[in-house]
Amino acid sequence: MACPTRQTATSITSSSRRLCFKITRPRLLVPTQRRCLHQEPGPQTAPGAATTRLYRPIRTVAPFPVRVQKPFLVNEDPVKLDAMYQKLLGGNLGLSDEVKWQAITHKSFDHGWHPFNEKLRFFGKRIVLVNTSLYLLNTRPEALGPPKTERLESPPSPPAEESNVLKRFKHPDYKYLAYINPRNVKEILDPRNLSRLARMAGIQQVMRWKPAQNDDLIRSGESVIAAECIYAIIGAVALQRGGDLAARVVRERMLAVILGGS
Amino acid sequence: MKRMRCRPSLCGRFLCPGAAAAAGPGKPFPTPQAAWRALSTVSTRPNAAVPSPPAEYPAETVVLVTPSRDPLSSAKLAALHARLSLHPKFPVQTLARALIDQSAERDRFFNNSSLAFLGNTLLGYYGTEHFLCTYPRLPSVVLQAAMAASVGPRPLASIGREWGVESAFEPTPNVDAGLLQFKRLPPGTVVTGSLRPPRSQGVTDEEAMADFVRATFAGVYLHEGVAASKQFFRQHVLSRKLELDKLFNFVQPTRELSRLCAREGFDSPVARLLSETGRMTNTPVFIVGIYSGNECLGEGQGGSLNEARIKAAANVLKGWYLYRPFDTADVPSKTDVYPDATFKPTMIDSGEVIV
Secondary structure (H helix, E strand, O other), rough: OOOOOOOHHHHHHHOHHHHHHHHHHOOOOOOOOOOOOOOOOOOOOOOOOOOOOOOOOOOOOOOOOOOOOOOOOOOHHHHHHHHHHHHHHHOOOOOOOOHHHHHOOOOHHHOOOOOOOOOHHHHHHHHHHHHHHHHHHHHHOHOOOOOHHHHHHHHHHHHHHHHHHOOOOOHHEEEEOOOHOOHHHHHOOOOHHHHHHHHOOHHHOEEEEOOOOOHHHHHHHHHHHHHHHHHHHHHHHHHHHHHHHHHHHHHHHHHHOOOOOO | OOOOOOHHHHHHHHHHHHHHHHHHOOOOOOOOOOOOOOOOOOOOOOOOOOOOOOOOOOOOOOOOOHHHHOOHHHHHHHHHHHHHHOOOOHHHHHHHHOOOOOOOOOOOOOOOHHHHHHHHHHHHHHHHHHHHHHHHOOOOOHHHHHHHHHHHHHHHHHHHHOOOOOOOOOOOOOOOOOEEEOEOOOOOOOOHHHOOOOHHHHOOOHHHHHHHHHHHHHHHHHHHHHHHHHHHHHHHOOOOOHHHHHHHOOOOOHHHHHHHHHHHOOOOOOEEEEEEEEEOOOOEEEEEEEEEEEEEEEEEEEEEEEHHHHHHHHHHHHHHHHOOOOOOOOOOOOHHHHOOOOOOOOOOOOOOOOO
């Protein structure tokens, strides 16, 4: 018999035995036996309980998702906040309360519903970079040793002049210009230095953020976010009280601590 | 128009060096002896330790490959100094040093790397404070894009080209001190990402020019002071037009707008058709307004109802983010110049909406 279509052919060639099987035991009505981990063994499965293998004890299996949804508790006490600012800035610089909260609030806190510090820290970092460069410009590096005034007053010795065929152009405005380079700045503004500074002021205890993992704050980037809070506080000081005061904060409360401690 | 005509002897010298050598007496080419450290910013003075120059030179001549190698005698450098209206306190030698990239000269006492770093931090500071005080509500992504578009390498390089600085083909010792000297990368080099070759192997034209402009800013700061550097920034960077509203890229403007209204406590936004024409034609135009309560926040027009609504929402968001305070506040660097002046603080924005 010629088959009109392929579909028909397949239905015809399927064995009659299989068709009978389908009729007698429809799959939808009788589900296959499945291993059930989370349910208590009911009365139906009770006879098979001895044979069913459970891979772990029932009690330890959480009936909720693996990711912890528990809210992360942050500081809400303004007294603690003021104490941190007092410790970090060494006095009351006249920041408003809203800005004080904003500077220590990360974007992740409450899904950005509260004012956060992203732009403040961008600006604060620029201020810190400028003032670190100016610090390197104005400060005599330790590698040069103590200044030798008597040698500067005396005329340069002839052999030194002979040795370099081309003299370097020197100018009193240059000061220690050649010591400004990315490596020196990076060394001062090392993340470890900044997180140490943040720990000394206690920023980690008061900052508002949402860690990726509640039980592992270090891997969630606690120190990085605390360092960003320092930048944000400096940016806030500059925007509310002027760049001069912010530069003083960077010099006296930040660079002095970092360079004094290391 | 004046045309320059080459002398046949000069042309011959350039075209075939062998012929030039055969041409007979003329100014001889510099010998390798004369090419010591010619990239420095200061001319050499003859002294006893220096081997005597070739016999063609008189003994007291400055031992330089070309006279214009000396910053003080380079006409290009003097012209550039005058063109930028730099103060006489700004020495020409600093300008010459700013033109030497670290790929051309590795010694940091001779190249512009320190000047460029200092200038870059200053530019970042002045640029950020300008945008934060002029547009306090700018989203941080747009702020960064605006910074890149005003003080990034590309705009700085174009500033340098507009100053009329030309680059030397190769940083050989006999180039003019008024030319930008850097080592070029071979053509086809990948200059983005981790495949970027180290600085000592060469830089792009754009980066070298940007570093020169940064170094010039640092020189103005060093020699002329804070106030002058702020003025220089205002004259050369802020005078350039930047279309900030083109920097926005909204993915879901309607959703962002409703989040914004919820955060700020406005009534939730409603889109209403204001007017339309040609609905049944090929080119209909709809004008949709977004209302919060009874207030129209913004309008948009488009070829379909949805397009008009989305454009209206984007316009409302741009109106929010590009807000400028009526009376501009003081920039923080004002107190760098005048520490005792009264400072009017700017508004600090709470940040963009997170969708």
